[in-house]
Amino acid sequence: MISTTIRGRYEGGVREAVTTVTVHGGAVKLNGNVTEATFVNGSSLEGLSFSLEKPGSFLIDFDVPKQDVRFQFMNNMRVMEKPLNFTYTHWRGDNRTVVDGTLAIDSSNKLSANYGFDSGNCKLGYSYVHKGLTTFEPSYDFAKNSWDVALSQRVDEDNVVKASYQSSSKVLGLEWCKNPISSGGFKISASVNLAEESKFPTLSVDSRLHVEL
Template sequence: MKASLKGRYTNDKSTAVVSLSANAGDIKLRASMTDATFIKGPSLNGLTLAVEKPGFFIIDYDVPKKDFRFQFMNSVRVAEKPLKLTYIHGRGDNRTVLDGTLTLDSANKVSANYMFGTRNCKVKYSYSHGGATTFEPCYDFGKNAWDFAISRRVYGDVFKATYQTWSRDLALEWSRNSKFNGTFKISASVNLAEETKIPKLIAESSWDLEM
């Protein structure tokens, strides 16, 4: 059995999520609870149950909302290149999303995300330079706008900057993944279109524990 704890802190509030997972053969069983489950005494608020077969499917059940979310994964080859497909359907909001990533080589990838019944379609190109710096331009057909991201890996740290042209949101992020100290991410974002330009700060940290 494996337990994980994730905390998220912003300018105005903080949240926490606890997950317990166990393997049953090829199937992984998982239960996730948020701080809302315990804040006013034990309840079903924030409780999610999941069944997963890694690389094939994930079925999530939101207990208080009585809502299912299905996710199916598959891999095919296109012109001898691996294409990973993910099909996601939420029963409650009746939303279906198809996500695909085509790996051209070790440095170049093309991915697309499309929500059925809408114009929400994004196409992203990812180029990794020397395995340390990654450039990711993305075009959003729904908003007719570009997003840009650049990240740089320095030993165990990753520094990332993103900019959304349609909203003029600029974000800077620092993350670290440690086997012994867990993972954390600190980000700051600001809207350049606002006069005040007050940055929004987010800090996330998580720890895993084998039981």
């Protein structure tokens, strides 16, 4: 089966379009991505990438113009009967490696950690879901010595509203997501940098159209 996803994005006056063609080969998927930059000045390699993915197992992403490869491997184990999921990501060009881990204490509480081997930076997060509708997500960044916090509210089956604040950058954000954006919905976001005198909001719109052939 072949599926196509067209993504359009507008942010701060800049427009972007990305088309992804996916070939499903059993448990493995082959993705091809092109952007509008590939065709602006005639056919080129700009904005062209390929990826090979087995969901929940591995992802290999190849950026054609940069000749760069990203490797990502996923694994899981149980700690005191609780599921612990790991994601290992390595960027060959930047020689950068990051490990993410998520421990599900129960259906409402999760702990997460992110560690960068090159920088030594560690970020810890916590997620609490109240009655399946409200999600509270604080996190602490050791490198920046700062707290971030996000609060999401599910309005109905199709709509989620989220507010967030990054203390290190003093950026306040608000977004509205209609349907899962990965399956054809859209997301409208606005952010304000409280450290700037103008405090003029930046608006972005992200939408996707998904077609299966």
